[in-house]
Amino acid sequence: MRKAPQQARSREMVERIVAAGRQVLVEHGYDAFSTNRVAAAAGVSPGSLYQYFPDKGAILDVVLDRYWAEVADQVAASLADRIGETGPGMVRATADALVGALEADPVALQVLAEELPLGRNRDRRADLERRVRDMVAIYLAARPDASQRPDPAVAAWVVVLALENLALRWVLDQPAAVTREALLDEVVALVGGYLTT
Amino acid sequence: MRKAPQQARSREMVERIVAAGRQVLVEHGYDAFSTNRVAAAAGVSPGSLYQYFPDKGAILDVVLDRYWAEVADQVAASLADRIGETGPGMVRATADALVGALEADPVALQVLAEELPLGRNRDRRADLERRVRDMVAIYLAARPDASQRPDPAVAAWVVVLALENLALRWVLDQPAAVTREALLDEVVALVGGYLTT
């Protein structure tokens, strides 16, 4: 951010710009995401926009940060709520939370995940993964099962990636052959089968 | 393609353009992928380029088609080679083939998969998935295990997506905690555990 907004009206403007950025993205796609368009949608002049954002990418960054933070928060909250719970229940709840978070605004997901270069989401998805993985690793390391096969760190990596991508692709592709409940069942079976092998 | 090249020299030119397209992409990234740059890299004038390609996207399409077809062919070949084989061996071989194909040109993968909008790869990855999924579904439907739990169609979807994304992310991220062998082991455990639950 080029300059910190000090007065209330400028803080509001920054908010309006970020909101407009997301709106343009969702309603008109990434191609329409030009600084002039975002400024217009925010009811602000291009010049004003550049008083607080160094460049176009900075606006996109804020939009993406907020989106993925929202998703990660929902999943982390669901996970934190069930610290003591049994394995399958936790897996199902986590998958449910993730799918729910992604379903909240499918159009936003479609634009952010499919029209944007994947690299733009990389760090933010990595954060989401790390947050979940850390909690999973703790759970795995603490399980009574002394065999510790597979290695907790590796297992957490596998489980989180599989879960994330299954949820993501299910929401994006809505495959007719797989209902929401079936997805959750299969994720539980997949993770459960893996960890008890 | 706007016009079919008839003489040998024009066919060579089309080849040079496609090769230059991939080269520019790999060496300078998607941002540098302009028609003028590709034409220059191919030693061809922009005007010539447009005699055979309707627009910039068409060049990219050919590059992507070839890349993913190559990957899909390698995986499909590996799968076809082991029609009769036992489950775990087939899973391991398939994962190995996919990882190998993706590892062949990691920089290309990085650019094509991370700098390009995901949507550009969508159909081609869907093809790869479908080809593998169909073979997996056949195998699953034929297994003696009468329970048929999980549903073969759903199971194939789950297995193929999990496998694909694990392989993709492993090649792209090269996580220090997971060696290549560990990846293959875990994939086998994941799929095996899932199908015998």
Next chain:
DNA sequence: GTTGAATGCGAGCGATGGCTCGCGTCACGA
């Protein structure tokens, strides 16, 4: 050799869009 089609060239058009700059307006402390 001649001729017509296929090929190839490259300067540059037209549009887009990120970003700036000079000027007017508003908020707020004194």
Next chain:
DNA sequence: TCGTGACGCGAGCCATCGCTCGCATTCAAC
């Protein structure tokens, strides 16, 4: 009330880039 700095404006600069068009060159059939 007044002055100063924060704020906001928007016309437009400027670089980029996709793409075209008129012309030169090469090929192949006769």
